[in-house]
Amino acid sequence: MGVPARSVYLDHAATTAVHPKVVEAMLPYFSEKYGNPSSLYGLGREARKAIDESREKVAEILGARRDEVIFTGCGTESDNLAIRGVAFANKSRGNHIITSSVEHHAVSHTMAQLNKYFGYEVTYLPVDRYGVVNPDDLARAITDRTVLITIIYANNEVGTIEPIAEMSKIARARRIPFHTDAVQAAGSLDINVDHLGVDLLSLSAHKFYGPKGVGVLYARKGSAFLPMQTGGSQERNRRAGTENVPYIVGLATALTLAYGHLEDNNRRISQLRDRLIDGVLKIPYSQLTGHPTQRLPNSASFTFQFIEGESILLNLDLLGISASSGSACTSASLEPSHVLVAMGIPVEIAHSSLRLTLGRENTQEDVDYVLGVLPGIIEKLRAMSPLYNTRLAQA
Amino acid sequence: MYSALVMEHFQNPRNVGVIPDPDGVGKEGNPVCGDIMEIMIKVKDERIDDIKFRTFGCGAAIATSSMVTELVKGKTLDEAMAISRVTVAEALGGLPPVKMHCSNLAADALHKAIEDYRRRHNGGSAGS
Ligand code: FES
Numbered sequence: 001m002g003v004p005a006r007s008v009y010l011d012h013a014a015t016t017a018v019h020p021k022v023v024e025a026m027l028p029y030f031s032e033k034y035g036n037p038s039s040l041y042g043l044g045r046e047a048r049k050a051i052d053e054s055r056e057k058v059a060e061i062l063g064a065r066r067d068e069v070i071f072t073g074c075g076t077e078s079d080n081l082a083i084r085g086v087a088f089a090n091k092s093r094g095n096h097i098i099t100s101s102v103e104h105h106a107v108s109h110t111m112a113q114l115n116k117y118f119g120y121e122v123t124y125l126p127v128d129r130y131g132v133v134n135p136d137d138l139a140r141a142i143t144d145r146t147v148l149i150t151i152i153y154a155n156n157e158v159g160t161i162e163p164i165a166e167m168s169k170i171a172r173a174r175r176i177p178f179h180t181d182a183v184q185a186a187g188s189l190d191i192n193v194d195h196l197g198v199d200l201l202s203l204s205a206h207k208f209y210g211p212k213g214v215g216v217l218y219a220r221k222g223s224a225f226l227p228m229q230t231g232g233s234q235e236r237n238r239r240a241g242t243e244n245v246p247y248i249v250g251l252a253t254a255l256t257l258a259y260g261h262l263e264d265n266n267r268r269i270s271q272l273r274d275r276l277i278d279g280v281l282k283i284p285y286s287q288l289t290g291h292p293t294q295r296l297p298n299s300a301s302f303t304f305q306f307i308e309g310e311s312i313l314l315n316l317d318l319l320g321i322s323a324s325s326g327s328a329c330t331s332a333s334l335e336p337s338h339v340l341v342a343m344g345i346p347v348e349i350a351h352s353s354l355r356l357t358l359g360r361e362n363t364q365e366d367v368d369y370v371l372g373v374l375p376g377i378i379e380k381l382r383a384m385s386p387l388y389n390t391r392l393a394q395a
Numbered sequence: 396m397y398s399a400l401v402m403e404h405f406q407n408p409r410n411v412g413v414i415p416d417p418d419g420v421g422k423e424g425n426p427v428c429g430d431i432m433e434i435m436i437k438v439k440d441e442r443i444d445d446i447k448f449r450t451f452g453c454g455a456a457i458a459t460s461s462m463v464t465e466l467v468k469g470k471t472l473d474e475a476m477a478i479s480r481v482t483v484a485e486a487l488g489g490l491p492p493v494k495m496h497c498s499n500l501a502a503d504a505l506h507k508a509i510e511d512y513r514r515r516h517n518g519g520s521a522g523s
Contacts, residue, residue, distance in 0.1 A: 308451060310453040318402075328429060329428050334493070351428075
């Protein structure tokens with residue numbers, strides 16, 4: 001099969017390489033400063049200090065109080081904790097939750113379980129063809145029984161950014177807690193909780209050059225909240241379990257690095273993204289998915305009619321390019337992406353989806369390499385497709 | 396996740412295309428994920444003289460299509476009818492469990508093409 005000419009990682013929405021400075025900051029906390037932060041002696045105090053400082057850094061970027069920052073095991077845990085924590089704490093007030101139809105599975109599968117086993121009613125707000133939720137739909141969906149609203153900040157599949165501030169205003173007027181899954185947004189968008197007006201926010205370190213296995217849930221002071229993990233009094237009784245000190249240090253370091261050069265990074269990455277989008281859309285019967293401008297700076301997603309996504313991914317992989325797809329054939333459930341379907345994209349077109357997400361190590365040469373090989377791959381697969389040939393015959 | 400042989404067929408699929416004047420055509424859709432496969436055959440003396448396919452599907456669907464055409468080229472119609480999805484998957488050195496359904500496409504489309512030929516053949520020249 002031969003070694004590809006180049007190796008280009010374009011799946012930063014899946015995960016990122018840990019930044020060398022992050023690794024460096026984490027290392028002392030494995031075998032040197034290994035104390036349990038709950039211990040009173042020097043080693044323990046040293047670990048406690050590292051957590052306190054990390055919390056301070058995260059709180060500053062969120063524009064939050066330190067005691068509103070809860071360290072968790074990942075973004076999925078943060079989402080689960082926010083949703084169940086608020087829903088169960090407010091059980092006496094009602095059993096209605098509002099979310100969108102384009103959430104990450106960490107949210108949507110939690111909703112499905114709450115509905116099936118705990119009697120919660122869930123309203124899934126529709127989206128337009130760009131994947132945007134209409135705040136008017138949210139206003140109309142609220143009832144006296146609504147105890148939680150949770151809407152994704154930026155979509156992981158198509159990169160569309162939702163009007164969170166507008167929607168949280170509606171929630172606040174009705175005194176309903178508002179959570180946002182900011183896992184894909186953190187590291188490139190403003191996550192100041194007062195700018196967003198949210199009561200809860202989830203993020204995950206490995207999406208912004210931090211380690212896997214650590215996340216944050218921001219929970220505004222005063223919001224009713226039932227912990228899901230009980231035990232010791234860590235994280236002010238909201239998440240029991242010995243703190244993962246090196247990973248928490250890693251998360252805080254990565255977040256600080258990301259927000260230190262935010263504008264410069266975003267400008268550079270979005271220029272690469274636009275070059276990529278302009279180039280890819282020259283391919284016939286290709287389409288951009290998600291919002292043309294209200295999208296993550298690093299995210300480019302497409303469909304290429306008449307062919308299937310896994311075949312595109314395999315061909316890209318043979319040429320050293322890592323990417324992802326929402327095709328039914330690439331998912332374990334063999335179902336097409338619920339996000340693309342919610343946006344009104346027909347199933348057979350969702351079949352051909354391709355997501356390319358850029359990151360800090362990508363260069364213009366990487367983009368040009370992809371633009372050089374992708375048309376040939378699409379062409380080759382279309383030549384094999386009965387749909388494409390039929391289309392040509394009809395034309 | 397795919398064997399080297401699957402990847403080899405995926406990269407260099409055999410017998411891709413259409414036959415301008417086929418003796419039999421079989422088309423099969425995959426109810427699981429919505430993929431489509433089409434096989435065309437030319438028959439001579441009850442043997443598959445030529446065969447071509449086109450597939451809209453995943454890597455496994457393309458590789459099994461390619462493999463099935465290679466397996467039956469030159470074989471008698473009865474031999475070709477005996478080919479099952481298991482035969483195809485085994486010839487490729489196995490498929491991941493989640494991809495076994497893809498090999499149905501190839502086997503079923505082939506069988507349909509043969510049935511189509513037999514229907515046309517019997518209906519068209521009853522005396523022969
Ligand atoms: S054709 Fe869809 S999984 Fe193989």
